[in-house]
Amino acid sequence: MPTVSDSAARGGHRRNGGDVVVETLTALGTSTVFGIPGQHALGLFDALSRSELHFVSSRVENNSGFGADGYARATGEVGVLFLSTGPGALTALAALQEAYATGVPLLVISSQIPRSGLGGARKGMLHQLDDQRASASNVTKSTALVREASQIPSAIAAAWALAQTAPAGPTWVEVPQDVLLEVTHVPPVRTVSAPIPAVPPRAELADAAAALLRSAERPVILAGGGVRRSAGGAEALLRLAELLDAPVVSTVGGKGAIAFEHPLSAASWIEDRFTTELLENADVLLAVGTSMGEVTSNYFTFAPRGTLIQVDAEARVLESNHEALALHSDAALALAAIAERLPERAFDAERSRGAVIAAELRLAVEQRLAGQGLERELGVLADIRSAVPADAQTFWDMTIAGYWAWSAWNPLDGAFHSAQGAGGLGFGFPAALAAAIGTGRRTLAVSGDGGAMYSIAELATARQHNSAVTWLIIDDGGYGILREYMTDAFGQATATELSRPDFVALAAAFDVPAREATLDTLGEVLGESFATQGPTVVVLKTVLRMFAPTHLS
Incomplete structure (x- = not known):
């Protein structure tokens, strides 16, 4: 088995496969x-010391993935x-599942056992898996194994481009230990080409979609996460919605694709029967960048009565x-292509039928919630919203407050992020x-306190890197x-x-400032945390409950 010393000549370092990996990533803009x-x-990490790359060392591989x-x-x-290799790679798979389900571009560089043991040729090697790539295949867009240092730049460039090609997602490249450590004749990597192909709609399909929407009397748009992830997606969505005078419902992942303050925004109360009915009653429903899965369909109760147009970069x-x-198209390209085929008209908010429909929906939801005794829950969300700057990005675990945020949180100028793609704990x-x-x-x-224990070790990471996170x-x-759920069911x-x-x-043991808040002081304590330096923790002891199962009549 090669050792670190095998890759270095006495008197100085000689370039090896680890250097080729780091040089390639640097050339790509990492x-x-x-x-x-x-x-x-180890050869890969040693190469980091000779690079300008900033390394963030987590405490658990799954948290590195998150x-x-x-x-x-x-x-x-x-x-x-x-x-x-092995346990480290496997521990990160749950985080990769979230990125894969949500369409987040990640590039994984995983080590492997030496080439002599690949495919089970030798047994009993440390961290050995019979087929490590197979373990990753369910949660990545592609997997690749390089066997020579000369293959590294091309393999990484291809994975880099694919990770960003709509639909975005994780890609995986494995480099055996001996390839990382062996001295290489590959010249220093300075330039790497990784073009990202466009995914436009077929012209005849854009024609057909535009024709349906042109003749629609009750068009509605359902904006999913694909709109947010698509470059120019939000702008293209707004233009088309205004051309159609169509109310826009945002999915959980699509939250922020259209500002809640826009007259055509019907917000994101996706788990609400009034929203489901609006989508069902559209004579033409344009669903963009969403699979219309379990949550978006209000737990598969959604049954469209009109014509559905579905746009997605993920063909499956x-x-x-x-x-x-x-x-089959990138969201922005499809929305723009459809808009180009519609007659131009100025949007008049005061005369907008779509704005009336959106406002009526939001009022109906508010009135229904008002009768459920949810003042505590609504108050907590309101206090968080008032304390957090409008442009702050927020990250929500799978917890009751997060479930509320799916529907109720207004992201304003900051992005909303949730683990709802795969639904695993510990993301936030x-x-x-x-x-x-x-x-x-x-x-x-x-x-929540349960989810917090999944990532409590990362208080050390936050402290080490002085991360400005509340x-x-x-x-x-x-x-x-x-x-x-169990009490309701059983x-x-x-x-x-x-x-x-x-x-x-x-938190104090990690040298991270922490305070306990009450329902009365939550807004104040959170607000003060945004004026501090480095990481800080706020704890609120309370029991929240969900709104009524709104998919029921």
Whole structure:
């Protein structure tokens, strides 16, 4: 087995495969890398010391993955993740599932056992998997294995481009330990070509969609996460909505594709029967950048009565849940192509029928919620919103407050990020701290006490990198949403109650300032946290509950 010393000549370093990896990433524009060192990856990490790349060292590989995800969402760059072989690689898969489901561009560079052991040729090697790429195949767009250092630039460039090609997502490149350590004759990498192909709609499909919308009397647009992720998607959506005078409903992932303050915005109360009815009653419903899956369809109760037009860059989701005129396309390109085929007209907010429909929907939702005794929950969301700057990016775990935020949170000028793509716990804090590092702006993470324990070790990461992140932990003594689901279904909850630490004291042990807030002081404490330096924790002990199951009549 090669050792670190094998890759260096006495008297000085000689370039090896690890250097080729780092040089290629630098040439592609990478500035920040996430991960945790491991034995098979030592050559890769040693090469970092000879580069300008900024390395963010997490404490758990899955949190490294969430960090790369949050960094990519916040900055618009590719999130780059270094993983070691076997246990390290496997531990990150849940985070990659979230990025894959949500369409976040990540590039994973994973080490591998030496070439002599690949394919099970030798047994008993440390961290050995029979087929490591197979483990990653369900949560990535592609996997590749390089066997020579000369293959590294092309393999990484191809993965880099594919990660950003609509629909975006994680890609995976493996480099064996010996390839990373061996001296290479490959010249220093200075330029790398990684063109990203466009995914436009077919002209005849754009013609057909425009014809349907031109003749529609009750058009509605459903804007998904694909609109937000598409370059120019929000602008193209707004232009088309105004041309059609069509109300726009945002999915959870599409929240922010159209400003809630716009007259045509019907907000994002996607788990509400009034919203479902609006979508169902459209004579032409244009669904863009959404699979119309479980949450968006209000738990598969949505049944369109009119014609559905579905636009998505992911071909496999088209018509997966409903028959539609299907356009395989990047969202911005499809929206622009349809708009070009419609007659120009100025949008008049005062005479807009679509604006009336959107306003009536939002009022109906507010009135229904007002009768459910949800003053605490609405107050908590309002206090968070008032305390957090309008342009701050927020990251929400799978917790009751996060579920509320899916529908109720107005992102204003900041981006909303949630783990609803795959629904795993522990996303919020590592994603938010990485986003703060990437943008240099304070972010907000919101977790429950159960989800917080998934990423509590990353308080050390936040402290080490002085990340400007505020972490709000809403402590209800257990897995609150599961407690509620089980009680509703079975009359009692089982295995949902948790012993947990004193989060304020625990944060202090990491040298992270922390305060406990009450329902009366939450807004004040959160607001003050945004005026501090470095990481901070706010703990609110309260039990929140969800609004009534609004998919029922």
